[in-house]
Amino acid sequence: MAEPILEIRNLSKHFGALRATDDVSLNLRPGEIHALIGPNGAGKSTLIHQIAGTLKPSAGTIRFLGRDIGGLGVPERTRLGLGRTFQISSLTPEFSALRNVMLAVQARQGTSFRFFRPVMGDRSLTEPAMAMLERVGLADRAEIPAGELSHGERRQLEIAIALALGSKTFLLDEPMAGMDSEGSKTLTGFLDALRHEAPILLVEHDMDAVFALADRISVLVYGRIIATGTVDEVRTDPEVRRAYLGEEA
Ligand SMILES: Nc1ncnc2c1ncn2[C@@H]1O[C@H](COP(=O)(O)OP(=O)(O)OP(=O)(O)O)[C@@H](O)[C@H]1O
Incomplete structure (x- = not known):
């Protein structure tokens, strides 16, 4: 199997007593979309911030293209090819x-x-x-x-x-937010093709998009990953159904 482009090991972020992310390990392989799902407040955005460099982890390591980037600032991570988008301010309207x-x-x-x-x-x-x-x-x-x-x-x-x-990799935090179904269908098609240029770690609440796009899904609940697997593996996982997907799964 190809070497992961991005490798997260035992990453945690504590805000006082709250463990927003708690011993999270996951990786992103070339050509894949790895979706990160979970209920509100599960720690998804915190994890993205830690990887992008806007939040300093309490513990754990982040390797990108074989290099430990934990000590690097946001501009250095961007220069290495870690792309974080959807900050509208980056456009001049x-x-x-x-x-x-x-x-x-x-x-x-x-x-x-x-x-x-x-x-x-x-x-x-x-x-x-x-x-x-x-x-x-x-x-x-x-x-x-x-x-x-x-x-x-x-x-x-x-x-x-x-x-x-x-950018050689994308961290996308809720790209479908605020879109109508036509818009999210178009963006889904676009992201589907983009994965071959650069793998994507995708945080998304739109389950149609996640199930259509993800090669693998990790489910985050109370800061911990409770399951990682293919769409089918995650949909049928009893703990995931209980903790997140409920009877709709
Ligand atoms: N700067 C902060 N200081 C204190 N607590 C924080 C801070 N940022 C996030 N939290 C808390 O950490 C937990 C995880 O929040 P986070 O925004 O990462 O969740 P999320 O999974 O992205 O949620 P959503 O799906 O609603 O965007 C929440 O309980 C949140 O209140």
Whole structure:
């Protein structure tokens, strides 16, 4: 089996007496979508924050591409290729989709000294940025201001930006939140293809999306993983049914 890209071992986060994550171990393999599900307050976002570097773990290790990243800050983790998206603030709403991606290409190239040149005419920026928009299926929306894109399109744009910044893995925290069923269907199709570019750790409450997408699911309850397995294994696990899925499973 391929080496995991991301390996979490015995990760915990304590807020006073509360164990928001408690001895969590999981991994993410190349090409997979690993979904993390669980009731409200189970610790899913806390876990994502710990991996992204915005929360310091109380204990445990995080290895990314074979390297212990526990001591690294957010920018260093991003530079290594750990992509966290869906922070809407990363988009400049009045700039076109293309220009938003060009800024990321420029940041990656470290060419901000070119500010005095007309950026939109710079083919070393427009061409890779266009290629990125094509990869995420937004090429025909290149000229539309980011603020006028649909909810789902903005998420695709954020992924294009993350790819332009060199992301090799994605941590996605509730990407379907606030979407109608049409939007979440489109985004599901998009994430399905994205996994082959970069594996995804997906926190999501939309169970249709999770069951359609996940290669594996881990179920988090009160900060602990109570089961990890395929969709079928998790759906039929008695403890998961009792603790989370209930009779609807
Ligand atoms: N900064 C913090 N200080 C204290 N407690 C916190 C903090 N952040 C989260 N918690 C607590 O940790 C627990 C886990 O919260 P977390 O947001 O990780 O859960 P979640 O599984 O993402 O929930 P949801 O599905 O509702 O987003 C909760 O009890 C929450 O109140």
